[in-house]
Amino acid sequence: MSAARGEALELAGVSKNYGPTRALRDVSFAVRSGRIHALLGGNGSGKSTLIKVLAGVVRAEPGGTVTRTVAGRQTETAIGDLTPTISRGLGFRFVHQDVPIFAELSIAENLALGSRFELAPGGRIRWRRQYARAKRVLDDFGLDVSPKEPASRLGPAARTLLSICRALQDQADPGAAVLVLDEPTSALPRTDVAWLLSSLRRLADQGQTILWVSHRLDEVCRAADDITVLRDGVHQGTMPLGDKTVADLAELIVGHPVQRVTASSARDDAPVLLAVSGLSAGAAQGVDLEVRQGEILGLAGITGSGRSSVLRAVYGQLPRQGTVIIDGTELDGGRIQTARAAGVRFLPEERRLIGFADMSVAVNASTPDAGRYWRGFLDRRAERKSGEDLIEQLGVRARSAEASLASLSGGNQQKVLIGAAIRSEPTVLLVDEPTQGVDVGARADIHGLIKDAVAKRGCAVVVSSDLEEMVDLCDRVLVLVAGRVVAELAGAEITELAMASQMEQDPAGTASATPAATPAARDADRKVVR
Amino acid sequence: MTGTADQEDRVTAGGQPETGQRWLGRRGFGRLRPGGRQWGGFAERWALFALFVIMLIIFSVTATGFDATQNLQVLVGSQTPMVVLAIAAMAPLVVGQFDLSVAAIAGTAGIAMVSAITRFHLPLGAGILIALVISALIGAFNGYLVAYLGLNAFIVTLGVSTVLQGVVQGYTGGSVLPGNGIGWLSNSLSGNVGIIPRGAFWFVPVALVAWYLLEQTPFGRHLRSIGSNAGAAQLLGIRTRSLTLSTFVVSGLLGGLTGILITAQSGSADPAVAAGGDLLSALAAAFLGASVFLPGLFNVAGTVLAIFFVAVLVDGLQFLGAQDWTSPVIDGAVLIGAIAVSSMLRRERIRR
Numbered sequence: 001m002s003a004a005r006g007e008a009l010e011l012a013g014v015s016k017n018y019g020p021t022r023a024l025r026d027v028s029f030a031v032r033s034g035r036i037h038a039l040l041g042g043n044g045s046g047k048s049t050l051i052k053v054l055a056g057v058v059r060a061e062p063g064g065t066v067t068r069t070v071a072g073r074q075t076e077t078a079i080g081d082l083t084p085t086i087s088r089g090l091g092f093r094f095v096h097q098d099v100p101i102f103a104e105l106s107i108a109e110n111l112a113l114g115s116r117f118e119l120a121p122g123g124r125i126r127w128r129r130q131y132a133r134a135k136r137v138l139d140d141f142g143l144d145v146s147p148k149e150p151a152s153r154l155g156p157a158a159r160t161l162l163s164i165c166r167a168l169q170d171q172a173d174p175g176a177a178v179l180v181l182d183e184p185t186s187a188l189p190r191t192d193v194a195w196l197l198s199s200l201r202r203l204a205d206q207g208q209t210i211l212w213v214s215h216r217l218d219e220v221c222r223a224a225d226d227i228t229v230l231r232d233g234v235h236q237g238t239m240p241l242g243d244k245t246v247a248d249l250a251e252l253i254v255g256h257p258v259q260r261v262t263a264s265s266a267r268d269d270a271p272v273l274l275a276v277s278g279l280s281a282g283a284a285q286g287v288d289l290e291v292r293q294g295e296i297l298g299l300a301g302i303t304g305s306g307r308s309s310v311l312r313a314v315y316g317q318l319p320r321q322g323t324v325i326i327d328g329t330e331l332d333g334g335r336i337q338t339a340r341a342a343g344v345r346f347l348p349e350e351r352r353l354i355g356f357a358d359m360s361v362a363v364n365a366s367t368p369d370a371g372r373y374w375r376g377f378l379d380r381r382a383e384r385k386s387g388e389d390l391i392e393q394l395g396v397r398a399r400s401a402e403a404s405l406a407s408l409s410g411g412n413q414q415k416v417l418i419g420a421a422i423r424s425e426p427t428v429l430l431v432d433e434p435t436q437g438v439d440v441g442a443r444a445d446i447h448g449l450i451k452d453a454v455a456k457r458g459c460a461v462v463v464s465s466d467l468e469e470m471v472d473l474c475d476r477v478l479v480l481v482a483g484r485v486v487a488e489l490a491g492a493e494i495t496e497l498a499m500a501s502q503m504e505q506d507p508a509g510t511a512s513a514t515p516a517a518t519p520a521a522r523d524a525d526r527k528v529v530r
Numbered sequence: 531m532t533g534t535a536d537q538e539d540r541v542t543a544g545g546q547p548e549t550g551q552r553w554l555g556r557r558g559f560g561r562l563r564p565g566g567r568q569w570g571g572f573a574e575r576w577a578l579f580a581l582f583v584i585m586l587i588i589f590s591v592t593a594t595g596f597d598a599t600q601n602l603q604v605l606v607g608s609q610t611p612m613v614v615l616a617i618a619a620m621a622p623l624v625v626g627q628f629d630l631s632v633a634a635i636a637g638t639a640g641i642a643m644v645s646a647i648t649r650f651h652l653p654l655g656a657g658i659l660i661a662l663v664i665s666a667l668i669g670a671f672n673g674y675l676v677a678y679l680g681l682n683a684f685i686v687t688l689g690v691s692t693v694l695q696g697v698v699q700g701y702t703g704g705s706v707l708p709g710n711g712i713g714w715l716s717n718s719l720s721g722n723v724g725i726i727p728r729g730a731f732w733f734v735p736v737a738l739v740a741w742y743l744l745e746q747t748p749f750g751r752h753l754r755s756i757g758s759n760a761g762a763a764q765l766l767g768i769r770t771r772s773l774t775l776s777t778f779v780v781s782g783l784l785g786g787l788t789g790i791l792i793t794a795q796s797g798s799a800d801p802a803v804a805a806g807g808d809l810l811s812a813l814a815a816a817f818l819g820a821s822v823f824l825p826g827l828f829n830v831a832g833t834v835l836a837i838f839f840v841a842v843l844v845d846g847l848q849f850l851g852a853q854d855w856t857s858p859v860i861d862g863a864v865l866i867g868a869i870a871v872s873s874m875l876r877r878e879r880i881r882r
Binding site for chain 2: 340350352355356359363368
């Protein structure tokens with residue numbers, strides 16, 4: 001492993017106030033050179049603010065300092081003076097959650113947009129040199145693809161690595177920069193995460209210093225060398241990871257032991273509320289499943305396995321073949337309105353599709369069934385009241401029911417939207433990635449919400465890339481590979497290992513015969529990731 | 531208080547809206563006001579209205595011959611078609627779409643009505659009906675191309691607008707059609723009932739119905755949700771396509787009504803109306819209206835106020851000696867100023 005090469009970065013007395021709110025209070029810690037240093041904290045702990053301060057996007061209060069050590073030479077800068085240019089000069093390189101990759105452009109062009117084009121006199125691009133340079137960069141970072149290919153050929157993890165290449169391509173040597181990663185894995189499927197983490201490890205072994213923000217504690221436990229924990233803007237400590245477990249980290253982040261909501265067991269004689277047979281839609285190829293009253297069924301699988309297609313098809317968002325029976329009545333496919341009328345509710349994975357950012361919490365909670373508040377006019381008082389009730393019942397942190405959805409943290413937005421779906425007492429609740437990008441506290445709350453709702457009435461089908469979440473939440477899990485159910489796990493059989501070993505079966509044989517299962521994505525996965 | 535959570539993760543989920551309201555801009559102008567949310571919110575809501583009242587007072591005092599009451603009566607009479615046209619232009623804006631063809635539809639409707647009466651000897655009622663049906667069909671055509679075929683509304687409506695101008699030009703040979711037989715329609719727009727100008731009896735019901743539909747029904751709420759995030763609305767089972775189409779039908783219908791009112795006012799159908807000289811004023815009013823009453827959202831009351839605001843401004847300045855050419859300059863400046871202010875307000879809406 002990387003030897004102690006001293007400190008690459010030291011922060012002292014970093015504070016930032018937003019009006020009366022103290023986002024960062026006198027934070028001081030050091031990051032060692034050539035290490036993967038995880039920055040941990042719940043939503044609102046000050047992580048993002050700290051990163052914005054380092055990037056020079058947000059101006060910190062005067063007084064603190066940032067010290068960079070490159071090849072034994074120290075540079076101390078007042079933290080309040082950082083601008084994006086100065087930050088870049090100090091060697092900070094940032095890769096954010098939403099990777100800005102231009103899918104239609106070639107990989108070489110994507111890299112060139114991060115630094116420069118090889119130009120001939122007159123401004124013509126010298127493509128041969130451009131491709132050669134891109135190839136060198138890709139080789140350095142272990143990305144085995146042709147620079148001439150469009151970036152759309154890359155899988156999600158490879159895109160993240162490409163943006164890392166782009167950020168680091170012009171550093172003099174691996175120790176010269178500090179790579180700051182803001183939740184690089186939150187949108188990645190599990191197999192890709194392992195691949196990305198091993199790439200990061202290789203970079204760190206070459207001497208690259210990496211500051212890594214993540215909500216996914218299991219990944220932190222696997223890949224980090226050191227950790228720094230922030231809570232409410234206060235530095236809680238910086239330490240080597242050692243043998244800390246996910247539970248230890250969660251406790252450090254929240255400040256008290258976290259209650260894990262464990263699986264309830266539904267009764268075998270409960271009525272079947274959702275029965276699906278021979279369902280083919282999108283990537284799903286003939287899926288059969290049954291979910292009983294009070295039960296939470298998990299669908300495990302890698303991206304492109306058809307797990308999300310099943311939810312979308314039941315909800316009527318995707319055209320489908322096969323039958324779907326809700327509480328004894330067959331459901332016609334292809335129309336969202338029909339599915340909703342039968343009591344199906346769906347929360348999609350795409351965060352941009354989960355709500356109305358500029359509208360109030362109350363309106364967001366009522367829009368799905370605005371008809372309920374219509375008495376010849378819209379009863380805004382009743383609407384606001386019910387928004388307030390929702391905020392109170394779910395423990396949402398919002399200024400008021402009139403606050404815009406965008407003013408809430410990600411976890412609280414998610415609570416509002418799940419709460420709004422649950423309040424209509426759905427027969428079948430479909431949730432794709434219920435807690436993606438949400439902190440550990442909100443995560444437990446959201447799990448509790450889903451369980452309470454199902455215990456009262458209805459059933460749920462959950463898709464998650466986070467296998468620990470599946471263990472916590474599900475009574476039963478179906479594992480999908482290449483659009484087909486390959487295994488069923490129940491109760492104590494549901495373990496991360498059992499799911500992972502099933503879902504990573506080589507789908508090659510079936511995959512070649514199923515062109516419907518997003519060939520581009522799978523192709524890219526096999527080519528780059530495997 | 532949400533504390534730092536508020537500051538940090540405000541654009542995580544949902545993020546910036548994908549489609550709708552995009553005409554109000556994405557990038558902000560920084561913070562408008564560092565504090566005083568309550569007072570700031572109130573001031574924001576009423577700023578334009580207060581400005582309107584102040585302007586009336588100033589012009590009454592400084593401009594000799596500018597009598598607020600009498601002037602308002604004349605203004606209401608003359609601006610009636612513009613109010614209807616501005617509401618027409620506003621309807622697709624609510625769902626994040628543009629209709630550049632409203633003025634051309636108005637011109638077409640006027641020609642159609644007069645032509646039905648004078649060339650085909652139909653009664654006035656039938657002429658009105660034909661004009662409205664044609665307008666609604668043109669709107670439905672726009673809406674179909676935009677909502678169901680996914681074509682860019684800007685281009686579609688610009689194209690339709692140009693085609694209509696050509697057709698009107700060809701049909702009339704460029705000459706004004708005298709409006710014989712539209713007598714009672716003309717009378718219904720001129721003069722006063724008591725102190726209320728007759729024009730108000732046309733635009734007030736239109737505005738009230740539009741306001742009711744937009745603010746007081748699930749239909750309006752659904753339109754607003756499409757404007758905020760069309761993808762999310764679709765996933766909630768809201769019929770985004772047919773609702774988007776319906777806004778174009780509304781804008782077509784109201785565009786047609788505008789044409790009928792303009793014809794009634796002038797006593798003849800002028801093919802020049804189809805050239806779209808009034809389009810910019812209508813759009814400017816819709817955007818300026820989005821800065822008042824419900825700041826950051828297109829709204830009917832704001833749009834109506836905005837029409838009168840600009841009309842009084844132009845009128846007052848001309849009383850003070852400004853030339854005719856100031857009118858388009860003011861319209862253009864108001865459009866840009868309004869879009870800037872409403873973008874800022876929209877940014878603020880998202881922040882809190």
